[in-house]
Amino acid sequence: MKLKRLYKKNKDGRLIDAEGRVLTKTTVEEKKGSFLQQVNRMVDDDGVVRTPVVVGVNFYYASSPQKFTPSLIAKATQQGWATLGDGTFTIHAANLDSPLVYQIIRTPGYYCAHCSVELDDQETARDHVVDQHVDDSPDANNPSGYEHAQYYLCELKGANVDG
Numbered sequence: 100m101k102l103k104r105l106y107k108k109n110k111d112g113r114l115i116d117a118e119g120r121v122l123t124k125t126t127v128e129e130k131k132g133s134f135l136q137q138v139n140r141m142v143d144d145d146g147v148v149r150t151p152v153v154v155g156v157n158f159y160y161a162s163s164p165q166k167f168t169p170s171l172i173a174k175a176t177q178q179g180w181a182t183l184g185d186g187t188f189t190i191h192a193a194n195l196d197s198p199l200v201y202q203i204i205r206t207p208g209y210y211c212a213h214c215s216v217e218l219d220d221q222e223t224a225r226d227h228v229v230d231q232h233v234d235d236s237p238d239a240n241n242p243s244g245y246e247h248a249q250y251y252l253c254e255l256k257g258a259n260v261d262g
């Protein structure tokens with residue numbers, strides 16, 4: 100999956116922030132841990148770093164199943180290019196005629212790697228694996244035998260996009 104964010108522009112085609120200030124891309128030095136790092140930022144005429152306004156997305160290369168992080172879903176719904184409801188996450192892409200509807204098949208949480216059952220919390224997950232399963236974890240990424248999934252696992256309904 101690939102998303103290209105579309106930003107709010109003024110009549111001259113310049114990027115603007117929520118207050119209408121014209122923004123210019125510049126490279127600034129920012130501290131990352133103990134290192135100084137060159138990063139691209141949008142600044143106003145006074146050189147103050149501002150946030151451009153996302154007004155939508157173009158969508159490329161749908162894949163299924165697809166993992167969406169809670170922060171992507173929160174941003175998407177807040178920015179207005181996607182909706183969450185009825186067990187689906189729906190992306191309204193500017194470059195597509197019809198919305199992409201993803202069925203949510205798993206929400207963030209704890210899941211047994213052996214039998215896929217959803218578990219309330221880490222302690223419950225640990226107890227479940229010890230009590231119910233004797234074999235090593237079938238999931239090499241989760242040797243404890245359970246997964247703490249921090250994403251929404253979704254399946255694309257229909258076939259709106261190639262790839």
Ligand SMILES: [Zn+2]
Pocket residue numbers: 211212213214215216227228231232
């Ligand atoms: Zn299990």
